[in-house]
Amino acid sequence: MTRxxxxxxxxxxxxxxPISTASDIVNDYETHFTDGAAAGRTDAEVAAALGDPDRLARELRAEAGAQRWHQEKNPSAAAGAVFAVLGLGAIDILILLPILMGVIGTLFGVGIAVIALFVSGGAIMVAGPFADMPGGAFASILAGLGLMAAAASAGALLAIVTIWLVNGIVWFARLHYRLLKPALEPQSSNTAVGDPA
Known part of the structure:
Protein backbone atom coordinates (compact mmCIF):
# COMPACT_ATOMS: atom_id res chain seq x y z
CA MET A 1 0.00 0.00 0.00
CA THR A 2 1.34 3.44 -0.87
CA ARG A 3 1.52 6.46 1.43
CA PRO A 18 -13.17 17.55 14.68
CA ILE A 19 -11.19 18.73 11.64
CA SER A 20 -8.20 19.84 13.70
CA THR A 21 -8.02 16.48 15.50
CA ALA A 22 -8.27 14.50 12.26
CA SER A 23 -5.65 16.74 10.64
CA ASP A 24 -3.25 16.25 13.55
CA ILE A 25 -3.70 12.47 13.37
CA VAL A 26 -3.10 12.38 9.61
CA ASN A 27 -0.01 14.59 10.00
CA ASP A 28 1.35 12.22 12.68
CA TYR A 29 0.95 9.24 10.38
CA GLU A 30 2.43 11.16 7.46
CA THR A 31 5.48 11.69 9.69
CA HIS A 32 5.76 7.91 10.09
CA PHE A 33 6.07 7.59 6.31
CA THR A 34 8.61 10.43 6.11
CA ASP A 35 10.73 8.89 8.89
CA GLY A 36 10.45 5.48 7.26
CA ALA A 37 11.63 6.84 3.91
CA ALA A 38 14.56 8.53 5.64
CA ALA A 39 15.45 5.17 7.20
CA GLY A 40 15.33 3.48 3.78
CA ARG A 41 11.99 1.68 4.15
CA THR A 42 9.40 1.60 1.40
CA ASP A 43 5.86 2.94 1.78
CA ALA A 44 4.55 -0.63 1.76
CA GLU A 45 6.82 -1.59 4.69
CA VAL A 46 5.76 1.44 6.73
CA ALA A 47 2.08 0.83 5.94
CA ALA A 48 2.41 -2.82 6.97
CA ALA A 49 4.04 -1.78 10.25
CA LEU A 50 1.24 0.70 10.97
CA GLY A 51 -1.52 -1.81 10.24
CA ASP A 52 -4.89 -1.55 8.56
CA PRO A 53 -5.85 2.14 8.21
CA ASP A 54 -9.58 1.40 8.45
CA ARG A 55 -9.22 -0.41 11.74
CA LEU A 56 -6.77 2.21 12.97
CA ALA A 57 -9.32 4.94 12.19
CA ARG A 58 -12.04 3.07 14.12
CA GLU A 59 -9.71 2.69 17.10
CA LEU A 60 -8.72 6.37 16.97
CA ARG A 61 -12.39 7.40 16.82
CA ALA A 62 -13.18 5.16 19.80
CA GLU A 63 -10.27 6.64 21.74
CA ALA A 64 -11.41 10.18 20.88
CA GLY A 65 -14.91 9.31 22.16
CA ALA A 66 -13.44 7.87 25.36
CA GLN A 67 -11.28 10.94 25.92
CA ARG A 68 -14.25 13.25 25.34
CA TRP A 69 -16.24 11.24 27.92
CA HIS A 70 -13.45 11.52 30.49
CA GLN A 71 -13.24 15.29 29.95
CA GLU A 72 -16.90 16.25 29.73
CA LYS A 73 -19.00 13.61 31.59
CA ASN A 74 -22.28 14.62 29.95
CA PRO A 75 -24.96 12.57 28.14
CA SER A 76 -23.71 13.61 24.70
CA ALA A 77 -20.15 12.52 25.50
CA ALA A 78 -21.45 9.25 27.00
CA ALA A 79 -23.45 8.48 23.86
CA GLY A 80 -20.44 9.36 21.71
CA ALA A 81 -18.21 7.01 23.70
CA VAL A 82 -20.70 4.14 23.55
CA PHE A 83 -21.32 4.52 19.81
CA ALA A 84 -17.59 4.89 19.10
CA VAL A 85 -16.92 1.64 20.95
CA LEU A 86 -19.77 -0.08 19.12
CA GLY A 87 -18.32 1.32 15.89
CA LEU A 88 -15.22 -0.79 16.39
CA GLY A 89 -17.40 -3.52 14.95
CA ALA A 90 -15.70 -6.63 16.20
CA ILE A 91 -16.49 -6.44 19.90
CA ASP A 92 -18.85 -9.36 19.92
CA ILE A 93 -21.72 -7.12 18.87
CA LEU A 94 -24.16 -10.02 18.70
CA ILE A 95 -23.63 -10.61 22.41
CA LEU A 96 -22.84 -7.11 23.70
CA LEU A 97 -25.54 -5.10 21.91
CA PRO A 98 -28.63 -6.96 23.26
CA ILE A 99 -27.21 -6.88 26.80
CA LEU A 100 -26.33 -3.22 26.48
CA MET A 101 -29.77 -2.33 25.08
CA GLY A 102 -31.43 -4.19 27.96
CA VAL A 103 -29.34 -2.35 30.53
CA ILE A 104 -29.91 1.03 28.85
CA GLY A 105 -33.66 0.32 28.67
CA THR A 106 -33.71 -0.53 32.36
CA LEU A 107 -31.79 2.62 33.27
CA PHE A 108 -34.17 4.68 31.13
CA GLY A 109 -37.18 3.09 32.86
CA VAL A 110 -35.71 3.77 36.30
CA GLY A 111 -35.02 7.36 35.22
CA ILE A 112 -38.66 7.84 34.22
CA ALA A 113 -39.78 6.33 37.55
CA VAL A 114 -37.48 8.72 39.44
CA ILE A 115 -38.97 11.70 37.60
CA ALA A 116 -42.51 10.45 38.27
CA LEU A 117 -41.71 9.96 41.98
CA PHE A 118 -40.31 13.48 42.23
CA VAL A 119 -43.35 15.02 40.51
CA SER A 120 -45.79 13.02 42.64
CA GLY A 121 -43.94 14.09 45.80
CA GLY A 122 -44.28 17.71 44.71
CA ALA A 123 -47.98 17.19 43.98
CA ILE A 124 -48.58 15.63 47.41
CA MET A 125 -46.66 18.44 49.12
CA VAL A 126 -48.62 21.17 47.34
CA ALA A 127 -52.10 19.60 47.14
CA GLY A 128 -52.01 17.56 50.35
CA PRO A 129 -52.86 20.37 52.77
CA PHE A 130 -55.98 21.23 50.73
CA ALA A 131 -57.10 17.62 50.17
CA ASP A 132 -57.75 16.80 53.85
CA MET A 133 -55.26 13.90 53.83
CA PRO A 134 -54.78 11.70 56.91
CA GLY A 135 -52.36 13.26 59.39
CA GLY A 136 -53.15 16.79 58.35
CA ALA A 137 -51.36 19.38 56.29
CA PHE A 138 -48.01 18.99 58.04
CA ALA A 139 -47.91 15.22 57.40
CA SER A 140 -48.71 15.67 53.70
CA ILE A 141 -45.96 18.30 53.34
CA LEU A 142 -43.47 15.96 55.02
CA ALA A 143 -44.63 13.02 52.89
CA GLY A 144 -44.20 15.07 49.72
CA LEU A 145 -40.75 16.23 50.79
CA GLY A 146 -39.83 12.64 51.66
CA LEU A 147 -40.86 11.38 48.22
CA MET A 148 -38.94 14.19 46.53
CA ALA A 149 -35.84 13.43 48.62
CA ALA A 150 -36.12 9.72 47.78
CA ALA A 151 -36.39 10.60 44.09
CA ALA A 152 -33.34 12.86 44.30
CA SER A 153 -31.36 10.08 46.02
CA ALA A 154 -32.45 7.52 43.45
CA GLY A 155 -31.55 9.95 40.67
CA ALA A 156 -28.06 10.40 42.13
CA LEU A 157 -27.60 6.62 42.34
CA LEU A 158 -28.85 6.30 38.76
CA ALA A 159 -26.28 8.87 37.61
CA ILE A 160 -23.50 6.94 39.39
CA VAL A 161 -24.58 3.65 37.81
CA THR A 162 -24.76 5.28 34.37
CA ILE A 163 -21.24 6.69 34.76
CA TRP A 164 -20.01 3.23 35.86
CA LEU A 165 -21.67 1.70 32.80
CA VAL A 166 -20.03 4.11 30.36
CA ASN A 167 -16.66 3.72 32.11
CA GLY A 168 -17.09 -0.06 31.94
CA ILE A 169 -17.79 0.05 28.20
CA VAL A 170 -14.72 2.22 27.63
CA TRP A 171 -12.64 -0.13 29.80
CA PHE A 172 -13.95 -3.11 27.85
CA ALA A 173 -12.96 -1.51 24.56
CA ARG A 174 -9.49 -0.65 25.81
CA LEU A 175 -9.02 -4.13 27.23
CA HIS A 176 -10.34 -5.75 24.07
CA TYR A 177 -8.39 -3.67 21.61
CA ARG A 178 -5.48 -2.18 23.53
CA LEU A 179 -6.17 1.19 21.97
CA LEU A 180 -3.54 3.64 20.75
CA LYS A 181 -0.45 3.71 22.97
CA PRO A 182 -0.45 0.08 24.10
CA ALA A 183 -1.08 -1.03 20.52
CA LEU A 184 1.39 1.32 18.84
CA GLU A 185 4.33 1.33 21.28
CA PRO A 186 5.32 -2.31 20.72
CA GLN A 187 5.28 -1.72 16.94
CA SER A 188 7.40 1.43 17.19
CA SER A 189 9.92 -0.32 19.46
CA ASN A 190 10.11 -3.25 17.00
CA THR A 191 10.68 -0.91 14.07
CA ALA A 192 13.25 1.05 16.07
CA VAL A 193 15.18 -2.18 16.63
CA GLY A 194 15.03 -2.83 12.86
CA ASP A 195 16.31 0.68 11.95
CA PRO A 196 20.07 0.01 12.33
CA ALA A 197 19.82 -3.04 10.08
Whole structure:
Protein backbone atom coordinates (compact mmCIF):
# COMPACT_ATOMS: atom_id res chain seq x y z
CA MET A 1 0.00 0.00 0.00
CA THR A 2 1.34 3.44 -0.87
CA ARG A 3 1.52 6.46 1.43
CA UNK A 4 -1.31 8.18 -0.47
CA UNK A 5 -3.60 5.12 -0.26
CA UNK A 6 -2.93 4.66 3.46
CA UNK A 7 -3.51 8.32 4.31
CA UNK A 8 -6.60 8.53 2.10
CA UNK A 9 -8.22 5.54 3.83
CA UNK A 10 -7.22 6.93 7.24
CA UNK A 11 -8.77 10.34 6.41
CA UNK A 12 -11.96 8.68 5.20
CA UNK A 13 -12.19 6.69 8.45
CA UNK A 14 -11.71 9.79 10.60
CA UNK A 15 -14.71 11.63 9.12
CA UNK A 16 -16.82 12.88 12.00
CA UNK A 17 -13.94 13.84 14.27
CA PRO A 18 -13.17 17.55 14.68
CA ILE A 19 -11.19 18.73 11.64
CA SER A 20 -8.20 19.84 13.70
CA THR A 21 -8.02 16.48 15.50
CA ALA A 22 -8.27 14.50 12.26
CA SER A 23 -5.65 16.74 10.64
CA ASP A 24 -3.25 16.25 13.55
CA ILE A 25 -3.70 12.47 13.37
CA VAL A 26 -3.10 12.38 9.61
CA ASN A 27 -0.01 14.59 10.00
CA ASP A 28 1.35 12.22 12.68
CA TYR A 29 0.95 9.24 10.38
CA GLU A 30 2.43 11.16 7.46
CA THR A 31 5.48 11.69 9.69
CA HIS A 32 5.76 7.91 10.09
CA PHE A 33 6.07 7.59 6.31
CA THR A 34 8.61 10.43 6.11
CA ASP A 35 10.73 8.89 8.89
CA GLY A 36 10.45 5.48 7.26
CA ALA A 37 11.63 6.84 3.91
CA ALA A 38 14.56 8.53 5.64
CA ALA A 39 15.45 5.17 7.20
CA GLY A 40 15.33 3.48 3.78
CA ARG A 41 11.99 1.68 4.15
CA THR A 42 9.40 1.60 1.40
CA ASP A 43 5.86 2.94 1.78
CA ALA A 44 4.55 -0.63 1.76
CA GLU A 45 6.82 -1.59 4.69
CA VAL A 46 5.76 1.44 6.73
CA ALA A 47 2.08 0.83 5.94
CA ALA A 48 2.41 -2.82 6.97
CA ALA A 49 4.04 -1.78 10.25
CA LEU A 50 1.24 0.70 10.97
CA GLY A 51 -1.52 -1.81 10.24
CA ASP A 52 -4.89 -1.55 8.56
CA PRO A 53 -5.85 2.14 8.21
CA ASP A 54 -9.58 1.40 8.45
CA ARG A 55 -9.22 -0.41 11.74
CA LEU A 56 -6.77 2.21 12.97
CA ALA A 57 -9.32 4.94 12.19
CA ARG A 58 -12.04 3.07 14.12
CA GLU A 59 -9.71 2.69 17.10
CA LEU A 60 -8.72 6.37 16.97
CA ARG A 61 -12.39 7.40 16.82
CA ALA A 62 -13.18 5.16 19.80
CA GLU A 63 -10.27 6.64 21.74
CA ALA A 64 -11.41 10.18 20.88
CA GLY A 65 -14.91 9.31 22.16
CA ALA A 66 -13.44 7.87 25.36
CA GLN A 67 -11.28 10.94 25.92
CA ARG A 68 -14.25 13.25 25.34
CA TRP A 69 -16.24 11.24 27.92
CA HIS A 70 -13.45 11.52 30.49
CA GLN A 71 -13.24 15.29 29.95
CA GLU A 72 -16.90 16.25 29.73
CA LYS A 73 -19.00 13.61 31.59
CA ASN A 74 -22.28 14.62 29.95
CA PRO A 75 -24.96 12.57 28.14
CA SER A 76 -23.71 13.61 24.70
CA ALA A 77 -20.15 12.52 25.50
CA ALA A 78 -21.45 9.25 27.00
CA ALA A 79 -23.45 8.48 23.86
CA GLY A 80 -20.44 9.36 21.71
CA ALA A 81 -18.21 7.01 23.70
CA VAL A 82 -20.70 4.14 23.55
CA PHE A 83 -21.32 4.52 19.81
CA ALA A 84 -17.59 4.89 19.10
CA VAL A 85 -16.92 1.64 20.95
CA LEU A 86 -19.77 -0.08 19.12
CA GLY A 87 -18.32 1.32 15.89
CA LEU A 88 -15.22 -0.79 16.39
CA GLY A 89 -17.40 -3.52 14.95
CA ALA A 90 -15.70 -6.63 16.20
CA ILE A 91 -16.49 -6.44 19.90
CA ASP A 92 -18.85 -9.36 19.92
CA ILE A 93 -21.72 -7.12 18.87
CA LEU A 94 -24.16 -10.02 18.70
CA ILE A 95 -23.63 -10.61 22.41
CA LEU A 96 -22.84 -7.11 23.70
CA LEU A 97 -25.54 -5.10 21.91
CA PRO A 98 -28.63 -6.96 23.26
CA ILE A 99 -27.21 -6.88 26.80
CA LEU A 100 -26.33 -3.22 26.48
CA MET A 101 -29.77 -2.33 25.08
CA GLY A 102 -31.43 -4.19 27.96
CA VAL A 103 -29.34 -2.35 30.53
CA ILE A 104 -29.91 1.03 28.85
CA GLY A 105 -33.66 0.32 28.67
CA THR A 106 -33.71 -0.53 32.36
CA LEU A 107 -31.79 2.62 33.27
CA PHE A 108 -34.17 4.68 31.13
CA GLY A 109 -37.18 3.09 32.86
CA VAL A 110 -35.71 3.77 36.30
CA GLY A 111 -35.02 7.36 35.22
CA ILE A 112 -38.66 7.84 34.22
CA ALA A 113 -39.78 6.33 37.55
CA VAL A 114 -37.48 8.72 39.44
CA ILE A 115 -38.97 11.70 37.60
CA ALA A 116 -42.51 10.45 38.27
CA LEU A 117 -41.71 9.96 41.98
CA PHE A 118 -40.31 13.48 42.23
CA VAL A 119 -43.35 15.02 40.51
CA SER A 120 -45.79 13.02 42.64
CA GLY A 121 -43.94 14.09 45.80
CA GLY A 122 -44.28 17.71 44.71
CA ALA A 123 -47.98 17.19 43.98
CA ILE A 124 -48.58 15.63 47.41
CA MET A 125 -46.66 18.44 49.12
CA VAL A 126 -48.62 21.17 47.34
CA ALA A 127 -52.10 19.60 47.14
CA GLY A 128 -52.01 17.56 50.35
CA PRO A 129 -52.86 20.37 52.77
CA PHE A 130 -55.98 21.23 50.73
CA ALA A 131 -57.10 17.62 50.17
CA ASP A 132 -57.75 16.80 53.85
CA MET A 133 -55.26 13.90 53.83
CA PRO A 134 -54.78 11.70 56.91
CA GLY A 135 -52.36 13.26 59.39
CA GLY A 136 -53.15 16.79 58.35
CA ALA A 137 -51.36 19.38 56.29
CA PHE A 138 -48.01 18.99 58.04
CA ALA A 139 -47.91 15.22 57.40
CA SER A 140 -48.71 15.67 53.70
CA ILE A 141 -45.96 18.30 53.34
CA LEU A 142 -43.47 15.96 55.02
CA ALA A 143 -44.63 13.02 52.89
CA GLY A 144 -44.20 15.07 49.72
CA LEU A 145 -40.75 16.23 50.79
CA GLY A 146 -39.83 12.64 51.66
CA LEU A 147 -40.86 11.38 48.22
CA MET A 148 -38.94 14.19 46.53
CA ALA A 149 -35.84 13.43 48.62
CA ALA A 150 -36.12 9.72 47.78
CA ALA A 151 -36.39 10.60 44.09
CA ALA A 152 -33.34 12.86 44.30
CA SER A 153 -31.36 10.08 46.02
CA ALA A 154 -32.45 7.52 43.45
CA GLY A 155 -31.55 9.95 40.67
CA ALA A 156 -28.06 10.40 42.13
CA LEU A 157 -27.60 6.62 42.34
CA LEU A 158 -28.85 6.30 38.76
CA ALA A 159 -26.28 8.87 37.61
CA ILE A 160 -23.50 6.94 39.39
CA VAL A 161 -24.58 3.65 37.81
CA THR A 162 -24.76 5.28 34.37
CA ILE A 163 -21.24 6.69 34.76
CA TRP A 164 -20.01 3.23 35.86
CA LEU A 165 -21.67 1.70 32.80
CA VAL A 166 -20.03 4.11 30.36
CA ASN A 167 -16.66 3.72 32.11
CA GLY A 168 -17.09 -0.06 31.94
CA ILE A 169 -17.79 0.05 28.20
CA VAL A 170 -14.72 2.22 27.63
CA TRP A 171 -12.64 -0.13 29.80
CA PHE A 172 -13.95 -3.11 27.85
CA ALA A 173 -12.96 -1.51 24.56
CA ARG A 174 -9.49 -0.65 25.81
CA LEU A 175 -9.02 -4.13 27.23
CA HIS A 176 -10.34 -5.75 24.07
CA TYR A 177 -8.39 -3.67 21.61
CA ARG A 178 -5.48 -2.18 23.53
CA LEU A 179 -6.17 1.19 21.97
CA LEU A 180 -3.54 3.64 20.75
CA LYS A 181 -0.45 3.71 22.97
CA PRO A 182 -0.45 0.08 24.10
CA ALA A 183 -1.08 -1.03 20.52
CA LEU A 184 1.39 1.32 18.84
CA GLU A 185 4.33 1.33 21.28
CA PRO A 186 5.32 -2.31 20.72
CA GLN A 187 5.28 -1.72 16.94
CA SER A 188 7.40 1.43 17.19
CA SER A 189 9.92 -0.32 19.46
CA ASN A 190 10.11 -3.25 17.00
CA THR A 191 10.68 -0.91 14.07
CA ALA A 192 13.25 1.05 16.07
CA VAL A 193 15.18 -2.18 16.63
CA GLY A 194 15.03 -2.83 12.86
CA ASP A 195 16.31 0.68 11.95
CA PRO A 196 20.07 0.01 12.33
CA ALA A 197 19.82 -3.04 10.08
Missing amino acids: AEFLSRLKKGLVGL
